[in-house]
Amino acid sequence: MNANNYKNIIFDFGGVIINIDYNLTTKAFRDLGLDNFDELFSKLRQSDLFDRYEKGLISSSDFRAELKSNFHLNVDDAVFDKAWNAMLQDLPQERLTLLNRLKSTHRTFLLSNTNEIHINTICEHMKTEMNIPDLSVYFEKVYLFYKVKMRKPDVEIFELVLRENNLDPAETLFIDDSPQHLEGAKKLGIQTYWLDVTKESITDLF
Numbered sequence: 001m002n003a004n005n006y007k008n009i010i011f012d013f014g015g016v017i018i019n020i021d022y023n024l025t026t027k028a029f030r031d032l033g034l035d036n037f038d039e040l041f042s043k044l045r046q047s048d049l050f051d052r053y054e055k056g057l058i059s060s061s062d063f064r065a066e067l068k069s070n071f072h073l074n075v076d077d078a079v080f081d082k083a084w085n086a087m088l089q090d091l092p093q094e095r096l097t098l099l100n101r102l103k104s105t106h107r108t109f110l111l112s113n114t115n116e117i118h119i120n121t122i123c124e125h126m127k128t129e130m131n132i133p134d135l136s137v138y139f140e141k142v143y144l145f146y147k148v149k150m151r152k153p154d155v156e157i158f159e160l161v162l163r164e165n166n167l168d169p170a171e172t173l174f175i176d177d178s179p180q181h182l183e184g185a186k187k188l189g190i191q192t193y194w195l196d197v198t199k200e201s202i203t204d205l206f
Contacts, residue, residue, distance in 0.1 A: 001205040006173040007107060007172070008106060008171055010110075010174040010175070010185075010190075012112060012174075012178070012195075013110055013112035013114050013135075014112065014177075015178075015195070015197050016176065016177050017095055017096075017099070018122065020087050020088065021087055021089055023087075024087050025083060025084060027086070028086035029073075029083050031083075032075060034071055034073065049063070049066055049067075054115055054146060055146060055151050056145065056149050057149070060116045060117050063115075064077055068080065088118060091125075091126070091130070094203050095202055098203050100138060102206065103139070107140050108139050108140060109161060110135060110142045111143045111152070111157070111174070112142075112144055116146050140165070141164070141165065143160070143161060145157070148160060153183045155184045158188050158190060169188050169189035170189055170191070172191060173192070174192050175195055175205075176195065177194070177195045177197045179194045193205070
């Protein structure tokens with residue numbers, strides 16, 4: 001991919017920048033005694049609980065309480081968060097190096113559905129283990145769903161990014177590892193790229 005074809009690049013976070021393994025959260029909850037976690041989790045994903053949490057319409061406390069109730073799980077918040085965060089893997093240095101380089105030549109943005117529990121854990125790890133203050137080091141602006149009360153693939157969140165930063169969609173590239181999340185961007189004329197994380201990394205693109 002020729003980065004010179006674009007002036008602006010919007011990145012997804014999970015899978016694109018940080019590695020994610022959902023199976024590890026499944027295993028962590030199984031270790032807490034939830035042998036049917038997959039079934040319960042699948043049913044809950046069909047409800048609006050995760051949509052409400054991702055959009056910041058309910059607090060982390062309410063999210064924990066509702067999941068614990070549905071799972072009939074009697075554990076404290078620290079134990080719950082450890083299991084919920086198990087899916088979070090490494091932030092490869094070569095990707096951060098790429099983001100740092102691209103920021104000097106392009107306007108770069110982060111657009112992520114990363115929830116509050118996850119992002120707090122990630123930022124704490126960056127500070128204590130990597131000596132990185134926060135994600136704003138690598139982006140002109142960071143958009144997190146729970147803060148702006150919107151989510152992908154809704155057109156509104158892409159309109160917000162374009163409007164607030166005066167971006168021309170024809171000069172803007174959006175990269176995401178979930179093809180369904182590209183649809184809202186496409187409707188506005190934003191250029192899109194589906195990153196197949198089973199075959200490639202963003203470091204292969206630029």
